[in-house]
Amino acid sequence: MIIRVGLGSCGIAAGGNEIYNYLHKNIHDKQWSIDIEPTGCIGMCYLEPLIDVVLDHGVIYTYGNLNPEKALDIVEHHLLNQNPLQDYLVACSNEANQGLEGQVRVALQRCGIINPESIDDYIYSQGYLALEQVLSLTPEQVIVEIKNSGLSGRGGAGFPTWFKWEATREEKIPVKYVICNADEGDPGAFMDRSLLEGDPHTVLEGMTIAAYAIGAAEGIIYVRAEYPLAIKRLEIAIEQANNRGFLGTNILGSPFSFQIIIKQGAGAFVCGEETALIASLEGERGMPRLKPPFPSQKGYWGLPTNINNVETLANVPWIIRHGGESFAAMGTDKSKGTKVFALAGKIKRGGLIEVPMGISLRDIIYDIGGGIKEDKQFKAVQLGGPSGGCIPAALLDTVVDYESIKKTGAIMGSGGMIIMDESTCMVDIARYFLHFTQDESCGKCVPCRIGTKRMLEILENICAGKGTPGDLDRLETLAAGIKSSSLCGLGQSAPNPVLTTLKYFRPEYEAHLEDKKCPAHQCKALLTYFIDPKRCKGCTLCVKKCPAQCISGQVKEVHVIDQEKCIKCGNCLEVCPTKFNAVVVD
């Protein structure tokens, strides 16, 4: 019997380490013949901490929402009674289908299954087979295979991967670089982190294949310093791969040599942009420059450089093993393969999923994600983070492919998918994203540096009830200017969250502007809290909880809020017992 404990960042945050240590100690003390090992994120973050009980005949029982005692209870039950404990059981199935209905796993095929710190686990699950295979092909043949697969950049732009590889390969300068972009900066996106934490070798293998195809001898993984666990597991993986001859000089006895180093990003969202990333690697402030020349022509230290995103590279070994056609068989006409998404926000089953391109947003949100928390009304889904947009309920049947998503005004992005319900204010969301991009603007070009600031000021005024007529037109004019004249993708896409919310939720903006009301009850300045005298029983709970001491009334007297003094913190609404529901917000 093997016990696997989910120890991705989310699992650890939810208490996975305590479970691992507790089980480990008990197994050791009681001398049970059970193996216990860590694994990455299986994607069911809403059920963390999770453990898997893998029986000798291969059946896997997955349990969720555990604590150390419950976990021990489960293990004992399996050991003594030979049957699963139904109470915390999430799924029971074979390895191919672990409660992941509706999903197709290519990039994430091993996440949450193997021990990410064990190269043997990786090799045992067909790891490094693709590299071996590639070494018997010519670099041109490898590029053709990737071309056949239709793989495109998963970082957001969706640029064909083979094209980048070939462009870098064709440069005449002999020294070339491969860079893995692991500077995942979109708030609400954690695909790359989970991949690096759950299956680091697959990224190394993908990078090595890319290096072979383009003729590079050096690779750099640019990873956020905020991902300490991913860095640790990458370091372990690189050392193991070097020791086993999958990296280093004369890989697997061939003339091909390749080494990988890790460089830590220092926290700048703009460094996800290729030229800014290179500037940062060279020890400069991460500021983008004009393209062309593209990094494939003049990249790191002015030399040809190929930059791919983590998820893109993680798809490569699978494509080589199964053939480009198998990958291209999934998805739509123009968008091939699968895409990993991080589901978060007001969704029941938040976590990491991988779905074939062409699936509808509705299927993702309702079938895989289980629908909206507390069965509230779906309002919008935000795709593509600060560069993306909000897609409303009317467009829920939009299918996930680069073109269809783009038509809505949003972008596919790197894979963050935030679900919003009726209690989310779309003006506030636009303000939130503009605040983010304005903060992260590197300041090099004027449209982005000053334009986002002006847009943010207008949005802040609208949310504060100080909007003026013509604000929406001003927002649109600014957005058009910033989009067309910013230097890099950050600025060019920064207005998207505002434009999409203006397009689909204009009445909500107008309510803020004209009626000075926030229909979703989020914008504090526009709210009024009052107590319904018919419902108030005078329990004094709200009186006691009011930090501004602006609620008057004694026991069994109707309470009254002094509107002049009210700071709109919402404490009274929160503490008013549901049986009374006397506090009303408008």
Added chain:
Amino acid sequence: MKYCCGEQQDTQSSRSEFEPLTDIIARFKEEPGSLIPVLQKAQELYGFLPIPLLNHIATELKIKKAHVFGVATFYAQFRLEPVGKFLVLLCQGTACHVNGSDRIEAALTEELKINIGETTPDTFFTLDSAACLGCCSLAPVMMINGQAYGPLTPDGARKTIREIRQKEEGKEGEPR
């Protein structure tokens, strides 16, 4: 700003003061473009990057002081001011935002009596925000010295801070 990047430093005394950094600088000195790793290692050693330290790095790596200052202030990771014993990072990710992180922020600033980016006078707590901690399923979430807490309520956040403070004050009261 207390200091200026052009402030003159006595090279001799700064050398001995930053002795622990010697090995790191020696390791990276010959490697072009290694300013960021050096700053990262220096911050690991000292907890933050005071201006004299930045100037010392500039001298040793033969880079202009203004350039080092520019890089150190560009990236969110680098701190020019010391941090408290407990670094409270409040997640400002989208999932946390839609799940009410602003109310957690209000509770934390009220409880600690400081704003985001500040340190309490007793140097126990520094309150800061993070773009996204990546624990979106625990939203709203905060991280204190690497440990994540979530899903939070305003009262839960206050309670966590109070518990840490009580524990710390208990420690300080113990006989040595």
